[in-house]
Amino acid sequence: MAKNLLLTDKYIVIGRDFEHGGEASSKIKNELKRLGISSDIIRNISIASYEAEMNIIIYAKDGTMTLEVYSNKIKIIAEDIGPGISDIELAMKEGYSTAPPEVIEMGFGAGMGLPNIKKNSDTFRIDSVIGKGTKLIFEVNLR
Numbered sequence: 001m002a003k004n005l006l007l008t009d010k011y012i013v014i015g016r017d018f019e020h021g022g023e024a025s026s027k028i029k030n031e032l033k034r035l036g037i038s039s040d041i042i043r044n045i046s047i048a049s050y051e052a053e054m055n056i057i058i059y060a061k062d063g064t065m066t067l068e069v070y071s072n073k074i075k076i077i078a079e080d081i082g083p084g085i086s087d088i089e090l091a092m093k094e095g096y097s098t099a100p101p102e103v104i105e106m107g108f109g110a111g112m113g114l115p116n117i118k119k120n121s122d123t124f125r126i127d128s129v130i131g132k133g134t135k136l137i138f139e140v141n142l143r
């Protein structure tokens with residue numbers, strides 16, 4: 001697959017840094033626009049990468065978002081150092097959230113992030129180790 005890799009970019013995301021929340025996904029969006037990727041694919045990636053980025057900011061210590069553009073797909077790897085997710089099946093349920101009150105007050109914590117990442121991607125994978133961190137890999141096919 002690596003032979004089809006056209007472009008890669010990596011962005012740092014800092015836990016609790018709400019001030020810069022959304023910047024990494026916005027940079028990813030701009031990069032895809034610059035490449036002339038179609039708007040529906042950009043929308044899928046933007047929604048999914050924003051949710052992944054905000055989850056790092058809300059729940060993790062820090063992390064990175066990696067964009068990989070292939071000839072046939074867009075891949076995002078969102079990886080963090082953080083508490084990890086103990087029950088992935090539960091975390092994937094619509095409406096499930098452990099967001100603390102001050103985060104809910106900011107308008108987050110609807111429990112739709114992970115389900116929406118899955119909905120907006122063609123392939124979705126989540127790996128998490130308790131006390132270590134979480135890694136999401138999702139892809140949107142170019143058609």
Ligand SMILES: Nc1ncnc2c1ncn2[C@@H]1O[C@H](COP(=O)(O)OP(=O)(O)O)[C@@H](O)[C@H]1O
Binds near residue numbers: 113
């Ligand atoms: N990167 C992460 N690190 C640790 N826990 C996470 C992470 N992302 C999601 N979670 C857990 O999964 C739950 C569901 O996430 P999500 O669907 O995005 O909803 P929300 O962010 O609104 O709570 C979160 O409330 C949290 O408990």
Ligand SMILES: [Mg+2]
Binds near residue numbers: 055111114
């Ligand atoms: Mg979320």
